[in-house]
Amino acid sequence: MIKTIDILIHQPIHFERGKNYCVEAASGIGKSSLLHFIGGFRTDYEGAITLDGRNIRTFSADEKSALYRTEIAYMFQDLRLFPNLTGYENVQIVNQQTHFRKKDEIRDLFEQLGLTEKWNQQARYLSWGQQQRVAFIRALCQPCSFLFLDEPVSHLDDANGRIMANILKKDQAERKYGIVATSLGKTLPIHYDQHIQL
Template sequence: MYSIHLQQTLPQVFADRDAILSDVWHQDIAFHKEKHYLIEAASGTGKSSLCSYIYGYRYDYQGLINFDDRNIRSLSTDEWVDIRKHSLSILFQELRVFPELTAFENVQLKNQLTNYKKKKEILALFEALGMADKMNEQTARLSFGQQQRVAFIRSLCQPFDFIFLDEPVSHLDDGNGTVMGNLLTEEAGRQGAGVIVTSIGKHLQLHYDSILKL
């Protein structure tokens, strides 16, 4: 996948609004591999909806979303499975970790599906993010910021053409945010991938090729 192309895309719930002032909604805009994008959004402007649309589990929008030249509405279940395994990674705002599993088990669950990272690489990520001593803790016992780091490590345990991170540093201190940014830049650079980050305030410190207002 080389591009994610939105054409006049708009959440259906916004359809009756008189005016939409956005760099994304109701525009013709494409995200490209190897580029870094920051989408700044105020609360209630559809940030989480955008994530849901691109990841393909909500379709309550007008307009088109294409992966390259393919309308994502036409993708089969098997095609979505392949895309989510090989082309598109996501860090959800609500994280979606399994609370009964340990931090390491949450990450390994993903890695067992992709066989992308060696165990020593995963351990190095936990170490870099100051989570080595929390690997065997149930995620239910971790703070939200610690869970964010677990979900971030999990998102790197697959090949991807694009990685979508929804408010990835909302509960992180600046030091861990910097480490996360460095790890993300390194992994995305290795894969030649595009990076799309959303924020309603505090955002991941990266070199962004484009900053958009939702």
């Protein structure tokens, strides 16, 4: 279980499990890049990112796969849903390998986020906001030490943003993971232990 993440790129950044961080910056400054660096998706940077002291660059491809399955959950800015899968299938493709949530729990999350009608609809036919909520549920189906949310409410109205925040608070209280959310201005309404300006 990863407890800390240290980033030494331009300025030292320290993430701790159980705490919430809001990474803020103007568009194009590098919020998404930072999240991609942390997950090892990109390596085009100078400096070091360590997970519990181990440099992310030293992780093999399959070690990274294991990391994404058990330690780090992502909700990407570009969402990365599969357009030909339905709303439920996009969640299930993660859940079938983590076996983290029962089908009823997933259905309940769909209901809470107003997606009941989108259960059997292919992702290609969902609006960006609906896709954001599906991607959020998918991220919650992954056991993790850190949850990275890249502009999670950029296309959501305030009501849905609050619902998402409430689900997150309740889930985090049970699982004690750290949350790192990026914001371009519209912020996920949860308590943050630290705001980081890039």
